[in-house]
Amino acid sequence: MTNALTYKHNLAHVLKATDSVVDLGFDWRPDLWPWLALPPAHPVVVEKYQYFATMTASWAMGTFSPETYTALTMFEWHCGEAALGRNYPSRARCENWTETGAMGFKLSVSDDQGRNMFHSRGQGFAFRDRDFQQWREKSRRSALQARHVLEVDTIDPQLAGLGPDGCSFVTAVIDRVGKPAVHARVPSQGGFYPQHPFHTGSGDHVNAAQLLDCALQAVHVFSGDAQPWSQPRLCIGGQAQFQRYVELDVPFEITLDEALSDQAQLRFSQAGRDNVLLRLDLQPQAD
Structure with a gap:
């Protein structure tokens, strides 16, 4: 929005x-x-x-x-x-x-x-013919009810491919029916500049740039073997399908649906509903 x-x-x-x-x-x-x-x-x-x-x-x-x-x-x-x-x-x-x-x-x-x-x-x-504010209030209501269901303990930023002063939004790996996943949360206070090092936006919801940041962090957690990254993975392309807004301050889940050496297919879900399907194309790692 x-x-x-x-x-x-x-x-x-x-x-x-x-x-x-x-x-x-x-x-x-x-x-x-x-x-x-x-x-x-x-x-x-x-x-x-x-x-x-x-x-x-x-x-x-x-x-x-x-x-x-x-x-x-x-x-x-x-x-x-x-x-x-x-x-x-x-x-x-x-x-x-x-x-x-x-x-x-x-x-x-x-x-x-x-x-x-x-x-x-x-x-x-x-949104030409729709009361946007009324629609947003209705669409966020069910997600906000799940705000305090889960405590999100974010991981050391270096394990998420960031520098030591980076801002991690994701947790360590959890298991979801055989597929690895992480929990995540983007706070309304702390998720935007100047509290955050670089994210900007409207503050209405978790925006596309923040979702991409979360996705890249999750890829590092999934493939990092719980070790800091001396050379983070480089994303060179991808695709995102945004189905529903991801709400600020509410925990969500990022599941690794498919992983190749140079690609990761991720699914974002919040309050029991799928929100985003996101693919990251990665530069192959040197042997």
Whole structure:
């Protein structure tokens, strides 16, 4: 859930726009965007660039107004070799499509030399004819009842692929009918900058970037053998399907449905219902 009021500033600006294609530039301001301390290919960085680029392009194309609340339902991406360096994206091209009750985008993001950093595509919808606040209150009610059912004892951040000063949202591994899982919780107080090192957002729910962060932490816990990571796994792509909002302050579960050496398929559930299906594509580890 978001609209133009979510942030006071905009990472993206329009360079050229038509009815169907928008070229964008980015204002690289680490003082405004703390997640720019992360590597360029980190899924949190990819999602934030995707968010600002597609929202700004949609406003420019008239897909929806800046005041309209929107929700992302599917997002997939793949990083190019340029994203594995130290430079951050400087340009993007966004194409939108709309159908009855749905809308989507294709996004290509590049560096100053025009090298591809990542491609992404996604789908979502706009809350044009619905009382958003009333709908949100109803949708979060059942999850909030489970707020105190489980105490989440988060793991040492170094076991989750983070630095010693990182912020872990996940627990050690538990077993769920033969499949490994972790519990997790993103607090409303402590889950956003400046209490958190880099997460930003509306504070209405656990946002896409926080879910991607939780997923990458969980992958490290599942494959880390309870040892600190000297070289964390690098995510180079993936796909997320958002079915229901994950609520802040309420424990949820991340189950490893399938694992390969270079891929992990995860399922997020909260209050007995599946919320998110998320796949991370990982750079193969050196032998």
